[in-house]
Amino acid sequence: MNILVCFKVVPDLDLMPGGDWNVDSRLRVETGYVKNIINPYDESALEIALQFADKADDDQCSPGLTALTIGDSKANLHLKTLRALSFDRAVRIDSKEDLRFRPETCAALISAYINKIGKNNVVIMGRQSGVGDNAQTPLICAEMMGWPCITQVSSIEPAAGACLRVTNLVDDGTCRQTIEPPCILAIGNAPNSYLRVPTLKDIKAHGQKPVEVIDAAVLMATGGQPALPGGCELLGIEAIDRRRSGIIIEGETAAEKTQALYYSYLKGWLAGI
Amino acid sequence: MSLDKETIVEKMTALLGKDNVVTDEQVLKESSVDRFRRFEELHGVFTQPIPAAVVYVHSTEEVKAVLNFARENNINIVPRTGHSATEGGLETAVENSIVVDGSGMNKIISIDPYNMLATCQCGASLQELEDKLREDGYTTGHSPQSKPLAQMGGLVATRSIGQFSTLYGGIEDMVVGLEAVFPNGKVTRIKNVPRRAAGPDIRHVIIGNEGALCYITEVTVKIFKFTPENNVLLGYTLDNMKTGFEILREIMVNGYRPSVARLYDPADGSLHFSHFAAGKCVLILMAEGPKPLADATGKAMEEIVSKYGGCKKVEPKYIQVWFDNLNWDVGKVAEEREEIMATKNIGNTTEVAGTWDIINDIYEVCVERISSEIPDITLIGGHSSHSYLNGTNMYFVYYYNVVNCRPEEEIAKYHLPIKKIIVEETIRAGGSMCHHHGVGKHRTHWIEDEYGSSYYILETLKEAFDPQGIMNRGTILPGR
Numbered sequence: 001m002n003i004l005v006c007f008k009v010v011p012d013l014d015l016m017p018g019g020d021w022n023v024d025s026r027l028r029v030e031t032g033y034v035k036n037i038i039n040p041y042d043e044s045a046l047e048i049a050l051q052f053a054d055k056a057d058d059d060q061c062s063p064g065l066t067a068l069t070i071g072d073s074k075a076n077l078h079l080k081t082l083r084a085l086s087f088d089r090a091v092r093i094d095s096k097e098d099l100r101f102r103p104e105t106c107a108a109l110i111s112a113y114i115n116k117i118g119k120n121n122v123v124i125m126g127r128q129s130g131v132g133d134n135a136q137t138p139l140i141c142a143e144m145m146g147w148p149c150i151t152q153v154s155s156i157e158p159a160a161g162a163c164l165r166v167t168n169l170v171d172d173g174t175c176r177q178t179i180e181p182p183c184i185l186a187i188g189n190a191p192n193s194y195l196r197v198p199t200l201k202d203i204k205a206h207g208q209k210p211v212e213v214i215d216a217a218v219l220m221a222t223g224g225q226p227a228l229p230g231g232c233e234l235l236g237i238e239a240i241d242r243r244r245s246g247i248i249i250e251g252e253t254a255a256e257k258t259q260a261l262y263y264s265y266l267k268g269w270l271a272g273i
Numbered sequence: 274m275s276l277d278k279e280t281i282v283e284k285m286t287a288l289l290g291k292d293n294v295v296t297d298e299q300v301l302k303e304s305s306v307d308r309f310r311r312f313e314e315l316h317g318v319f320t321q322p323i324p325a326a327v328v329y330v331h332s333t334e335e336v337k338a339v340l341n342f343a344r345e346n347n348i349n350i351v352p353r354t355g356h357s358a359t360e361g362g363l364e365t366a367v368e369n370s371i372v373v374d375g376s377g378m379n380k381i382i383s384i385d386p387y388n389m390l391a392t393c394q395c396g397a398s399l400q401e402l403e404d405k406l407r408e409d410g411y412t413t414g415h416s417p418q419s420k421p422l423a424q425m426g427g428l429v430a431t432r433s434i435g436q437f438s439t440l441y442g443g444i445e446d447m448v449v450g451l452e453a454v455f456p457n458g459k460v461t462r463i464k465n466v467p468r469r470a471a472g473p474d475i476r477h478v479i480i481g482n483e484g485a486l487c488y489i490t491e492v493t494v495k496i497f498k499f500t501p502e503n504n505v506l507l508g509y510t511l512d513n514m515k516t517g518f519e520i521l522r523e524i525m526v527n528g529y530r531p532s533v534a535r536l537y538d539p540a541d542g543s544l545h546f547s548h549f550a551a552g553k554c555v556l557i558l559m560a561e562g563p564k565p566l567a568d569a570t571g572k573a574m575e576e577i578v579s580k581y582g583g584c585k586k587v588e589p590k591y592i593q594v595w596f597d598n599l600n601w602d603v604g605k606v607a608e609e610r611e612e613i614m615a616t617k618n619i620g621n622t623t624e625v626a627g628t629w630d631i632i633n634d635i636y637e638v639c640v641e642r643i644s645s646e647i648p649d650i651t652l653i654g655g656h657s658s659h660s661y662l663n664g665t666n667m668y669f670v671y672y673y674n675v676v677n678c679r680p681e682e683e684i685a686k687y688h689l690p691i692k693k694i695i696v697e698e699t700i701r702a703g704g705s706m707c708h709h710h711g712v713g714k715h716r717t718h719w720i721e722d723e724y725g726s727s728y729y730i731l732e733t734l735k736e737a738f739d740p741q742g743i744m745n746r747g748t749i750l751p752g753r
Contacts, residue, residue: 015598033594035548077547194615197651199674200644253292 001056001063001162001181004120005049005087006110007042009075010131011035021239028098029237038078041126044193045185048156049124050085056158064088066118070095070109076211084198084207091118095216100132101234107140112219114145121181122164127151127188138186145182152188276346278369281325285371288338293329293377300327304372307356307363309684309715312619315610316680322368324351331377333452333460333490339373340488341458349746350456352484354396354424358431359622360713362483366747373488375426381405384496390449390465392493395426412499414441414532417709421602426489431711432481436599438659439525440532440561441497443709445480452491453479456739465493478734483711484745486738498563505560505571506533506596508587509578510553514538515633516581517556521660522629523577524558529570533559533596534665538636540654541670549591556584557592618651620672621688623695627704628664632657635702636667642694647687649674659708666708669695689715717751 011031023029038046049065056062066089067082069075079090093109114120123145128135142149152169159165159178167176169188187193198207249264251257276284285294295301305321306314313320325348330336343350349367354375356363365372378394381402385391391413393402400421403413416435417423423433429451434443441447450465463476479487511517517536524531535557537546542555556578560570578584613619627635636655643653655669673687692715696706700722707716707723721728735742735750746752 015594017594017597020594032548033588033590035545035595074548077551192615194612196616197618197672197674200650200653 001061001122002066002118002120003049003052003063003122003124004066004068004110004114004118005042005046006068006123006125006137007046007078008039008126008129008131009036009069009071009078010039010129012037013130018239023237026098027234027237036074036078038195039126039129039131041128041187043126043195044190045124045126045187046082046085047193047195048153048187048190050196052156052158052164053086061158061162063122064120066091066120068093068110068113068118070099070106070216072096079211080203080207080209081198083209083211084202084205085196086202086206089118089212090209091212091214093214093216093219097216101134101232103132103134103136104140106137107144109216109219110137110141111144113214116219116222117214121183123147123184124153124156125184125186127186138184142184145184147182147184148179149184149186150177150179151186153185154188154190156185275348275369278325281346281348281369281371284342285326285328285339288342289328289330289335293331295327295329296325301325304351304353304356304363305365307358307361307713309359309361309688309713310364311610312613312675312683313680315614318680320681321364322366322370324365324372325369327372327374329374329377333454336373336375336454336488336490337458337460339371340454340456343371343743344456344458344741347741348743350484350488350743351745352426352430352488354427355398355419355422357419357422358427358711358713360710361715362431362711362713362745362748364714364747366714366752370746375488375490376424378426378490379424382491384409384411386411386496388465389496390493391496392450392465392491393425394491395424395489397425397492399423399425399428406496407499410499411496413447413494414497415444415447415494416600418599418601420600422606425492425494429480429489429492430483432709434659434709436535436596436658437532437559437561439534439661440530443659444494445477447494448476448480448492449495450493451476451479451489453487453489455487456741456744460490461487462491478738481711483713483748485748485750486734486744488744500562500564500567503561503564503567504532505567506589506592507558507571507574507578508589508592509556509584510550510587511556511581511585512554512583514554514636516583517554518629518633518657518665520556520578520581520584521657521665524574525660525662525665527573527577529560529573529577531558531570531574532561533557534660535656535658537656538640538654540640540652541656542654543652544670545595546591549587555587557596617675618672619675619683620652620670621691622668622670622710623692624666624668624708624710625695625699625704625706626659626664626666626708627699627702631702631704632665632667635699635704638698639667639669639695642698643669643671643691646694647671647673647691649676649687664704668708684715692716712749714747717747717749720750 011034015034065087067087068091070093083090150168155167157165163178163180165178249257249260301323302319304327305323349370351370351372376396379396380394381397382392417433450463452462454460537555539552546555558574560567650673652672657665659666675683678686696719699706
């Protein structure tokens with residue numbers, strides 16, 4: 001099994017001061033001052049792939065693991081960390097384009113990489129990222145590859161016959177199915193999927209290995225299928241007001257405060273459900 | 274002979290009322306530890322003796338009554354306010370202890386802008402006090418990372434320090450007067466005066482006592498004019514810590530008083546600054562105060578830094594955004610807990626201090642030894658965050674994966690061996706093993722080495738004020 005895990009490096013928007021949500025003439029918000037992180041859904045994808053590899057190792061059929069991102073050199077630190085975490089390859093498709101709202105271009109680049117270089121038969125990636133929020137890349141990629149795509153995946157385990165046992169959320173519950181690659185798996189809310197941390201020993205042994213850098217234009221010119229036309233045009237952008245307010249419940253005792261909470265708020269709220 | 278749990282609860286209920294005596298099993302378990310044992314706590318493992326009750330006091334008289342009862346019945350008392358301690362100071366080392374929680378004594382009693390004083394009860398939240406002061410253009414000048422959680426009594430009891438300490442000082446420089454209750458029931462007040470030379474400065478018997486001598490009930494601190502509009506924030510990347518220490522030294526010995534003077538090594542910096550300073554040290558300086566002073570200090574510090582090769586100026590916005598997210602609120606604590614459970618990767622810290630001639634050696638030898646001697650280390654680094662005329666501190670930050678051991682073995686396998694290296698190397702070099710977290714219960718092993726011949730004074734204080742040893746047994750001094 002040859003697994004490709006795709007991830008995006010994004011600014012940690014939780015650290016953005018409220019007053020800094022200013023949109024410039026190119027419809028961009030300056031986020032360069034905050035720390036970069038791996039998009040949380042993609043972080044889950046990376047950890048789930050490692051957990052899958054751990055379990056497959058136990059069954060003595062260890063998969064090949066490649067981590068791939070698209071972007072500039074700010075992703076290299078994360079790629080080195082992934083090398084230290086025993087990803088066999090760490091690949092960056094070098095692109096300085098604004099890909100926030102272009103999932104079709106991301107999908108075309110990923111497909112080109114798979115077809116021309118990676119020859120992967122399983123692709124795992126987060127369902128969406130906070131930058132762009134398109135939630136389309138896995139689905140478009142599946143369409144380009146002609147592979148099935150399972151969304152809202154929360155765990156992946158090895159199954160007999162080089163298959164995968166995939167758990168995902170569906171409208172009316174949880175679905176557990178065994179599937180045969182090739183396939184694309186879009187990770188949703190997955191419990192216990194914070195990315196593990198490499199030891200200094202791991203970093204010394206593996207983290208210094210080079211990151212493979214592939215020029216996006218060259219990749220597309222030599223192996224890619226043309227990107228689908230963009231599905232949306234960005235017209236405007238504005239910050240969502242996430243301010244919260246509260247009231248302080250007065251009372252002499254905990255019992256009094258509980259009564260006040262129930263009668264002034266909870267009772268009406270519960271009745272409205 | 275100590276009383277049984279039921280009798281203790283009964284007597285406490287009679288003294289304080291039912292609502293103020295908590296015996297819920299989970300609360301008692303959580304009150305047997307502080308952040309030092311959070312890995313155990315997260316796994317629901319509690320290895321310390323469980324207290325008989327957590328009692329909530331609301332007045333100095335109630336504190337006095339509880340302490341009298343404890344003394345008469347030889348019951349261990351653990352004073353507590355914000356519950357944000359990190360060094361085991363809040364662990365209940367003795368079964369059927371009483372945790373005396375002063376968080377209900379949370380009044381800001383007075384703010385006196387003419388004499389520049391603020392007086393609070395021990396459970397007053399520093400964040401609330403600071404917010405209230407800032408509304409009127411004042412500040413305490415105290416900003417520890419625990420500001421959203423910590424309360425005044427605990428901050429004074431642990432000799433805490435804040436991010437602006439290089440200008441405003443540690444809490445010991447801010448406290449003007451105090452009220453405390455000693456285990457013999459004596460309520461003592463130290464009045465608020467600008468200075469005194471009437472014998473030893475007895476404030477320091479109380480400041481930093483970690484609940485091992487008395488219970489702090491009221492605190493008066495200095496306040497300062499708050500003029501953030503004058504702040505001059507400077508940031509630099511540089512190649513090594515040695516150069517950074519030299520810059521800090523030059524700033525301090527030439528008489529400049531930045532409010533912030535912080536120097537991060539590349540490893541610790543990777544947690545905060547990887548987006549602009551990967552692999553580099555980061556130096557952060559801030560001047561504040563009246564505009565002419567802040568401007569002059571800022572300019573002078575820039576000139577000093579410019580003399581050192583390899584220092585590259587960073588746009589202040591990078592530093593400001595980081596600084597605005599530095600403190601730990603309940604949300605960050607909750608997030609950390611979730612992350613630790615998922616990854617089994619946990620971070621801890623140990624802070625030490627040393628004179629300029631030894632601090633870089635302490636830093637280098639500790640990082641080298643911890644990297645090579647401790648298994649499963651994922652990060653070892655640190656920063657200097659509080660500088661003085663004579664030297665600076667080193668705040669070691671270390672993370673490790675907890676591998677092949679039970680939750681209750683984590684401290685013995687990882688945390689204490691790391692602390693041992695840092696403490697022993699620091700004492701060997703001539704530094705202090707505790708800069709601002711307090712001794713707690715896990716550095717008592719080295720307390721005699723820390724004090725040397727002056728240990729006599731410390732031991733005599735304990736014998737004089739707490740002859741029965743009922744105050745937070747095992748804290749600062751080893752348990753008897």
